[in-house]
Amino acid sequence: MQTEKVIDHIVNWLKDYATKANMEGFVIGISGGIDSAVTSSLCAKTGLRLLCVEMPIHQAPNQISRGREHIDQLQKRFANVTNVEMNLTPVFEAFKSAAPEQEADPTSDMALANTRARLRMTSLYYFAGIHKYLVAGTGNKVEDFGVGFFTKYGDGGVDLSPIADLLKSEVYELAAALQVPSSIIEAAPTDGLFGDSRSDEDQIGATYDELEWAMKMKDEGKSTSDFTGREKEVFEIFLKRNTVNQHKMNPIPVCKIPVGLK
Structure with a gap:
């Protein structure tokens, strides 16, 4: 860079x-x-x-x-x-x-x-x-x-x-x-939201280096079956959080009313 x-x-x-x-x-x-x-x-x-x-x-x-x-x-x-x-x-x-x-x-x-x-x-x-x-x-x-x-x-x-x-x-x-x-x-990175010493890694279960790797693997189209051991564990952690937190990353959904109902 x-x-x-x-x-x-x-x-x-x-x-x-x-x-x-x-x-x-x-x-x-x-x-x-x-x-x-x-x-x-x-x-x-x-x-x-x-x-x-x-x-x-x-x-x-x-x-x-x-x-x-x-x-x-x-x-x-x-x-x-x-x-x-x-x-x-x-x-x-x-x-x-x-x-x-x-x-x-x-x-x-x-x-x-x-x-x-x-x-x-x-x-x-x-x-x-x-x-x-x-x-x-x-x-x-x-x-x-x-x-x-x-x-x-x-x-x-x-x-x-x-x-x-x-x-x-x-x-x-x-x-x-x-x-x-x-x-x-x-x-150690921490969000400091719990009033204790827990780090981001403690909460997420993976380091940022590991998450960066998993993010790259997802972008390359890899799947869980491509990995074993710790790599598989990290990739699953990333995919799970990426999936459940889409509501944070995407725009707020708007219910569109059909023209005929207005």
Whole structure:
């Protein structure tokens, strides 16, 4: 990959889109992860205003420290970067108190995890609205179009997606060129939605390198019968998630009413 040229292309694309939309900059949620670090670095390079928002909800201290390290580094390099922290833990707890009590089970755990992501999306659009900014998404190609590893109307609720055509490995290439802190590059990817140390790999059952391989195999028309052992296991994981998460990747279905019924 021609890393520097890809960076320039994305930066120019971001700037051109914002200018044509008559918007004054970008807002992005900073998680302490590599995707938000790369996306915010790209937005900062446009020269337009960038607001980095920290939105902890029972967040692990190391995720918070990584996010702050990245923001500090960005602000030293770019005069157009500002930041704000919005502690959403009380809001999340108030939501849980208001919701009908449910017994603890995997389904309710996932619903609450997705609620965290949707509270953050709402917060980002609040800041976008008062500053005339665009909400920049942080999803990469494997997450957004491979396994659907994002929350619908949570981190999937954005105005534009600068890195959604990049595989995770390519995001790492950009991270090195963009001077993303090593603490973020070396950290295990996690969505941070469960308040514990589980990684993306723990949740999905495969690494991003494995998922990239499976995505390529699917594009080449391979089937489960073509593989054995770990490769077969990974390919099945990818296919299952790709299938069940199509509702996230495809446009919202619209019920078309026949002309004769109107």
